Amino acid sequence: MAEKEYAYYAGCSLEGTAVEYDMSMRQVFKALGVKIREPEDWSCCGSTPAHTVDHLFAAALAARNLTIIEKMGTDTVTVPCPSCLSAFKRAHLSMTADESFKNEVNELLDEPYGGGVIPKSTLQIMIEDVGLDAVASKVTHALPGLVVAPYYGCILTRPPEIAQFDDPENPMSMDKILQAVGVKVADYAFKMECCGAAFGVPKKDMVNRLTYRVLSMALDAGANCIAVACPLCQQNLDLRQSQVNSTMGASFNIPILYFSQIVGLTYGLSPKELGMDKLVVSADEVVRSRIAVEELEKKEAETRAEAVAKAAEKEKKAKAKEDNTKTEET
Amino acid sequence: MRVGVFICHCGSNIAGTIDVAQAAAELRKVPGVAFATNYMYTCSEPGQDEIKQAIQREKLDRIVVAACSPRMHELTFRRTIEKAGLNRYFLEMANIREHISWVGLDKEANTNKAIDAIKMAVAKVMQNKPLYSSSFKVNKRVLVIGGGVAGMQAALDCGDGGLEVVLVEKSPSVGGMMARLDKTFPTIDCSICILGPKMVDVAQHDKIKLYAYSEIEDIKGYVGNYQVRIRRKATYVDWTKCTGCGLCMEKCPSKNSYDYFNFGVAPTKAINIPFPQAIPKKAKIDPDFCRQFTKGKCGVCAKICPTGAINYEMQDEIVTEDVGAIVVASGYGLIDMDKFPEYGAGRYPDVISGIQYERLLNASGPTEGHIVRPSDHTEPKTIVFVSCAGSRDKSLGIPYCSNFCCMYIAKQAILTKDHIPDSQSYVFYMDIRSPGKGYDEFTRRAQEDYGAKYVRGRVSRIYPKGKKMVVVGADTLLGTQVEVEADLVVLATAVTAAPGAAQLAEKLHISYDTFGFYVESHPKLRPVETNTSGVYLAGAAQGPKDIPASVGQGSAAAAKVLALFSKDMLESDPAVAKVNENTCVGCLKCKLTCPFGAIQEKELRGGRVVANVIETVCAGCGVCTSTCPCGAIQLSHFTDNQLLAEVNAICQK
Numbered sequence: 001m002a003e004k005e006y007a008y009y010a011g012c013s014l015e016g017t018a019v020e021y022d023m024s025m026r027q028v029f030k031a032l033g034v035k036i037r038e039p040e041d042w043s044c045c046g047s048t049p050a051h052t053v054d055h056l057f058a059a060a061l062a063a064r065n066l067t068i069i070e071k072m073g074t075d076t077v078t079v080p081c082p083s084c085l086s087a088f089k090r091a092h093l094s095m096t097a098d099e100s101f102k103n104e105v106n107e108l109l110d111e112p113y114g115g116g117v118i119p120k121s122t123l124q125i126m127i128e129d130v131g132l133d134a135v136a137s138k139v140t141h142a143l144p145g146l147v148v149a150p151y152y153g154c155i156l157t158r159p160p161e162i163a164q165f166d167d168p169e170n171p172m173s174m175d176k177i178l179q180a181v182g183v184k185v186a187d188y189a190f191k192m193e194c195c196g197a198a199f200g201v202p203k204k205d206m207v208n209r210l211t212y213r214v215l216s217m218a219l220d221a222g223a224n225c226i227a228v229a230c231p232l233c234q235q236n237l238d239l240r241q242s243q244v245n246s247t248m249g250a251s252f253n254i255p256i257l258y259f260s261q262i263v264g265l266t267y268g269l270s271p272k273e274l275g276m277d278k279l280v281v282s283a284d285e286v287v288r289s290r291i292a293v294e295e296l297e298k299k300e301a302e303t304r305a306e307a308v309a310k311a312a313e314k315e316k317k318a319k320a321k322e323d324n325t326k327t328e329e330t
Numbered sequence: 331m332r333v334g335v336f337i338c339h340c341g342s343n344i345a346g347t348i349d350v351a352q353a354a355a356e357l358r359k360v361p362g363v364a365f366a367t368n369y370m371y372t373c374s375e376p377g378q379d380e381i382k383q384a385i386q387r388e389k390l391d392r393i394v395v396a397a398c399s400p401r402m403h404e405l406t407f408r409r410t411i412e413k414a415g416l417n418r419y420f421l422e423m424a425n426i427r428e429h430i431s432w433v434g435l436d437k438e439a440n441t442n443k444a445i446d447a448i449k450m451a452v453a454k455v456m457q458n459k460p461l462y463s464s465s466f467k468v469n470k471r472v473l474v475i476g477g478g479v480a481g482m483q484a485a486l487d488c489g490d491g492g493l494e495v496v497l498v499e500k501s502p503s504v505g506g507m508m509a510r511l512d513k514t515f516p517t518i519d520c521s522i523c524i525l526g527p528k529m530v531d532v533a534q535h536d537k538i539k540l541y542a543y544s545e546i547e548d549i550k551g552y553v554g555n556y557q558v559r560i561r562r563k564a565t566y567v568d569w570t571k572c573t574g575c576g577l578c579m580e581k582c583p584s585k586n587s588y589d590y591f592n593f594g595v596a597p598t599k600a601i602n603i604p605f606p607q608a609i610p611k612k613a614k615i616d617p618d619f620c621r622q623f624t625k626g627k628c629g630v631c632a633k634i635c636p637t638g639a640i641n642y643e644m645q646d647e648i649v650t651e652d653v654g655a656i657v658v659a660s661g662y663g664l665i666d667m668d669k670f671p672e673y674g675a676g677r678y679p680d681v682i683s684g685i686q687y688e689r690l691l692n693a694s695g696p697t698e699g700h701i702v703r704p705s706d707h708t709e710p711k712t713i714v715f716v717s718c719a720g721s722r723d724k725s726l727g728i729p730y731c732s733n734f735c736c737m738y739i740a741k742q743a744i745l746t747k748d749h750i751p752d753s754q755s756y757v758f759y760m761d762i763r764s765p766g767k768g769y770d771e772f773t774r775r776a777q778e779d780y781g782a783k784y785v786r787g788r789v790s791r792i793y794p795k796g797k798k799m800v801v802v803g804a805d806t807l808l809g810t811q812v813e814v815e816a817d818l819v820v821l822a823t824a825v826t827a828a829p830g831a832a833q834l835a836e837k838l839h840i841s842y843d844t845f846g847f848y849v850e851s852h853p854k855l856r857p858v859e860t861n862t863s864g865v866y867l868a869g870a871a872q873g874p875k876d877i878p879a880s881v882g883q884g885s886a887a888a889a890k891v892l893a894l895f896s897k898d899m900l901e902s903d904p905a906v907a908k909v910n911e912n913t914c915v916g917c918l919k920c921k922l923t924c925p926f927g928a929i930q931e932k933e934l935r936g937g938r939v940v941a942n943v944i945e946t947v948c949a950g951c952g953v954c955t956s957t958c959p960c961g962a963i964q965l966s967h968f969t970d971n972q973l974l975a976e977v978n979a980i981c982q983k
Contacts, residue, residue, distance in 0.1 A: 169671030189793035220795060 006125065007069040007077040007117070008036035011045055011084040017239075018081070018231035020275025024260040025080050025122055027274060031138050031267050032130050036078065039068045045084035046091065048198060059105045062091035063113040070116050080122045080260075082156045082230045088119035089162050121156060122260070123173045123229060124165050136180040140268040142296045145289045148262065149188040149223035150174040151214065151237070153195060153230040174259050178227060181266040182293075186223040190214050195236040205247070211236050212248045219254070225286060227259040234258065238280045255283035265290055332364035333452050334390035336381055337426075337444075338372035338397035344431045349441040353396070356445045362456055364388055373403050378410045385414040392416075392455040396424040396448045417460035419904070419967060424451040446980050453979035457972040461904035466946050468554040469654035470895045471496065475546060475834070478506020479525060479877060480869025481659030482532050483884030484891075488657075489537035491892045496651045497532065498560055501590070502543045503608035504529050506661055507870075508877060510591065512691040512699075515741040516772035522607055522694070529609040539651075542610055547648055549837050550927060552947050553864030554654045554900045564644040566615035567601070571639035574611035576603060578631035578640070587619035589696070595682075595689045595704070596696035601631045601640075606694050613639075655864045655894055657887045658848060659880075660834060662870035665720040665728070665824040672791045673719070673821060679704040680799050681792055681819045683719075684738060691745050701749050703818050706797070710753065710817030713746055714801045715739045716789045717759045720824030728824050730845065733874035735822035736763045740773040742820065743782035755782040756814050758789050758803050766876070785812060792819055825874040839926075839949075840865055847873045858887045866890050905967035906948035907955060914940040914962040920954035929954060 008029075014022035029036055044050070046061030066088060069077045079085040095102040096115040106112035120128075126135055152171050160168040169192065175185050193214055196207030214237060218226050228234045238256040245251055256279070264274040271277065271287045291299075335357045339345035350368040357366040365388045371377050372395060384390060393416065395407050400423040408418035426444040434440045470493055474485045477499030485497045503509070509529070511521035532538055547559040567578075584600035591604035600620040603613050613631075621628035622642050632640040667676035667683060674681050680703050682690075693699035703710050717739055721732040736759065743755040757776075762784070764770040776782045787804035794800070798815040805812045827846025835842045840860040841849040848871050851859035858866050866887040869880040894900075907920075907928070916939040921929040926949050932942035941963060943954075952965045961970060 167671065170675070170677075189795070217795070 004076075004129075005035040005037055005074055007072055007074045008038050009042060009045070009065060009069070009077050009079045009084060009088070010038065011079065011081045013081055013083075013231035017235055018258075020278040021080055021231060021234070021258045021260060023273065023275040024258055024264045024269075027269050028126075028260045028263050028267065029122075031264075031269070032126070032134060034125065034130060037072065037074075039065065039072060039077075042068060045081075045087040047083040047087040051087065051090075056101075056104060056108070058087065059091040059094060059101075060108040062087045063095065063105050064109055066092060066117045066119075067109060067111050067113045070114055071111075075116055076118050076120055076125075078120050078122050078125045080229070082121065082153060083232065085119055085121050086155050086162060088117075089164070092117065092119060093162060121165065121229070123156070123177065126177055127173045132176060132180040135177055135263070136182075139181050139266045140293060141266050141290050142182055142293050143262070143265060143286065143290055144296060146225055146262075146286060147184045147186050147223045148178055148225050148227045149186045149218035149221055150178060150191060150227050150259070151188070151195075151218075151233060152191045153228070153233040154192060154197070156229060158192070174227060174229060178259065178262060181263050183262060183266065186218070186221040188218060188221045188223065190217040193217070195233045197232055197236075200236060200240065204243075207236060208240065208244050208247045211240055212244050212250060215241070215244065215252050215254055216250070219252075224254065225262075225283075226254055226256050227262055228256060229259055241281050253281060255279060255281050255286055257283055257286070268292075331362055331392060331456055332388065332390050333362050333392040333394060333455060334381070334384050334388060335363055335366035335394045335396065335448060335452065336372050336377075336384075337366070337368040337448070338377070338395065339368060339370045340397060340427055340431075341371070344397070344427050347431045347435060347437050347440045348426060348444045349437060352441055353445050353448065357448055357452070360449060360452055363452060365390060372397055373406055378406070381407070381410050382414040385411065385416065390416075392420050392422075392458065394422050394424060394448060394451045394455055396426045396444065396451065398427040399423075399425045399429075417462075419461040420455065420458055422451040422455040422458070424448045449979045450976040453975040454972050457969075457975045458967070461966055463901040463904050464945065465899040465901050466554060468895060468898060468900050469556075469652055470494070471651070471653040472655045472657060472891050472895075473498065473556070473558055473651065473653040474657045474659060476500070476506070476659035476661050476869070476871065477504030477532070477540070477542070478659060478661045478869060478880070479508045479528070480661075480871075480875075480880040480884040481506070481657065482528050483881045484657045484659060484866075484868050484888045485538050486528065486531055486535065487885050487888030488891055489535045491888065493537065493891065493895060495535075495538045496541070496558070496560075496653060497538055498541045498544050498546060500543070500545050500660075501604070502565070502612070502614045503591075503604050503610065504532055504540065504542065505605075505607070505609065507685070509605065509607070510593075510685060510692070511688050512693075512695075513741060513745060514877060515737045516766070516768040518741070518744070522692075526607050529607065533609045540610070541649070542612075543614060546834060546837055549656070552926075552949070553862075553894075555946065556653050556656060556864070558651050558653060558656075560649050560651060562647045562649060564646050565612070566617070566620075566640065566642055566644045567613045568639040568641050568644075569610065569612045571637040572612045572635075573637060574603060574608075574613070575636065576613070577634050577636065578613055579603060581630050581634045583628065583630055584619050584621050587616050592689045592696055593683065593686045595686050615640075615642075655866070655891045656838065657866045657868055657884075657891065658834070658838060658840070658860075658871055659868040659884060659887075660831060660871045661828050662874065663826045663828045663831075665726070665826050667821070667823065669720060669726055670821070673716070673789070673819075674792055674794075678792065678794055678799060678819075680710075680794075680817065681821065683821050683823045684715075684735065684742065685823075687742055687818075687820045688738075691742065691749065699749070701746065701818075708817075709750060711750065712814065712816045712818075713743075713753060713755050714789075714799075714814050714816040714819045715743060715755065715757045715822065716801070716819065717757065717822045718788075718824075719821035721822070722760065723824070726824070728826070728845070730874070731763060732822070732825040733763075734825075734876040736761075736773065737766070737769055737876065739820075739822055740764075740776040740782070743776045744780045747780040747782070755780075756801075756816070757782055757784045758801070759784060759786060760788065766878070787812070825870065828871060831871065838862065838865055847871065858883055858890055864894065902946050903950060904945075905950045905965070906945055907943045907950070907952070907963050907965050909941050909943060910962045910964065911940045912962075913960055915960055916940050917959065919957050919959065920963050923953050923957045925949075925951065925953065 046058040051058035157163045157166045157171045196210040200207045261274045337350045354366045354368045412418045424447045474497045485495045544562045547561045550557045578601045582599035586597045587600045589598035601615045617623040689695040764773045787806045789803040801814045831846040868884040868887040928947035
């Protein structure tokens, strides 16, 4: 599989607010030997602003990129942002299913899209193409104190007929990847709960209320960190956390990491390479808690030995005491 | 040949979109037609008299009635012309209602089409031959499939009517779903207390032969003479020796068997008697969990059994019973919890189904009637009931209402308050459907006297929060979202066809709908009959039904069987296949294709082999006639010549 080259469509968010997702994802793919190439002259994916107004136009925006990718000679594009992914999948599926729609869209394009590109999320590439064993094999470091609530957001696996990946109500792909790299994963009931999406601008109160629920459920589930795979979820939970604290009377201090950053930490990559400094809620403590796997094992062995020794000593003392009482009796 | 044509108006059903007078006028021009008229209601008494009088007056010898479907009134008009002295097969019906007037609005086109259809019937009736029924003996024994309340009622009524009954029950005990219920609505009387005596009656009735833990293997024959093969599944316990003492169940070391009777609310032993009132009260081993079968060693029950009834080598046994009629009361199933990912898909132990809650309420259930949460065995204080879990949900392929959930939820809310006085029940509902006698008053009581809070709206999701289950839904009367932190959630899971319903229907040659429920002969006028004569329906196998309706249908099916068996001889339908032995080449392809096994080999003098139709077994389906390479096998009343005459009639011009 190392021979295969994927197109990698970062999208606008990953050049701006989610640059750390882009940095860490590229590093993780590099570590796993997944070859990626960015399409040249890529443009808007056609998500939210376009598809709420005009489906044909939205499909054309997406298809323009798919055409470029098709011409690169690859049949798979991996898309980190769920919004871009959904836009690509929707355009690809409706064009391949409906010939007349395909013709309509292609009419708007300089070069027609032939329907030969499968869009996949980065999670899907890691779980289906790379495989959990390979993901696990690169681990050098452990994050012993970390308990992660995996947060998928609303559109990564939905609607199921578009996403065609993982369970629409109880997805497990991120859980499995995080478990594979040795991270403790909380049983988190709000995997798919609404983060407020793009309503942070027009309806700030509502978004604060929704993010409050998502954050407090993570604490209830025993997590001390949330893993995400969506730039918008990350922004609402991370950037707005202090806002939530002030408006909802809370005192959250939960780092919101991209799953790729967590995987990168276990691969021993530097915090700088993973863009840890780009986070608003500091993840320094997570980074500091990182320990090499051998060291952790050594430590654990030591504490085990210590415990054994302690137990033996205790037993010895108890026995001595018993002997004493016995002698006293006699 | 003098054909009489009678065109029915059927009020405005036909005359509204077909010019019946013009059709009659056109038909009078057809060669062979001696008389044609139109009449308001031909099936009425004066309408039939009109036919009889016309036969005498006009010396008619063939009759065509253009009206509704022959499935509606063919028999009516056959009897009419028979009374006037004609052979009943000298009648043809042209279906100008279902096929023409009801489906088209263009009166002119409809009229032309009706004229063509009647001309076809005229052409055919002129080719018709007189046919005569032969009569055959009836075996006055009845098979009842399913020992739930409907099947037991049918069996008891038939038995009391003097018939010998063979009752086949799939599970180890009769009683069905009703035996699992705690109390019944709207009277709150104890289910097993009113069912138990019926179960005992079934066991002790000298006319009823019970095969428990048995299934139908196959069925051959026809009304009056069925041969049924019954598979008695291996119980690994010799029931002639088992006394039902229960020692084996006490000592069995395999404690984690799935409890089918309790719908998995708690585990049971690998050898068990399903419930204290079971009939027959005999033990049975579940080989999926028994250590003797899974690990190859144990034998505790064999050692402990005081009568030596345990037999690990037991095999299934096939028995044959001859009967004359069959009542199908095979019951219903319930949708799996894993169909609801938004409600946890069965992952949350404190989200249970209505029937599971029923077992928690029941004094002979696994908790002895104490309501506890499956997760931590504490008493729940806030209980949420979700109605229509799957019902009326097209996305799950279940557009229908499950009929009795609204009522049992109200009952469970009342019982919850009785069991735990400081509890609060919430009911999320779409509509409250309570049309039975005393039903609506009952649902009001749940709300007004027992304080159940009814919330009109759907539940969108259920998630755990600490020890609680949070139920998120809409209150469409308030127009707001609601959240209830519940200790226990009960889903009123949708009623489905019983598992294996389709396979059983195929063995019986009866039809079933897209959901697997058996189809009655007529939704209003023949609700317990099927289109296969001698096979009747009772209970929820035909569609979701509550106890009173199931019992009523059980009795109705029994009445139908008793009426059928009131005659010693039945008349056969002469419209069956016949072999022309002169042209038959004896290839016997017809024998291979016949779905009823009605064709056998026959050796003529001189050793030539031909096909031979067993008249009473043949159902007249016609598969053989289209298979025969030399046209030697013909279906009487639907011969090639008769059908070609019809084709010729519309291919003129």
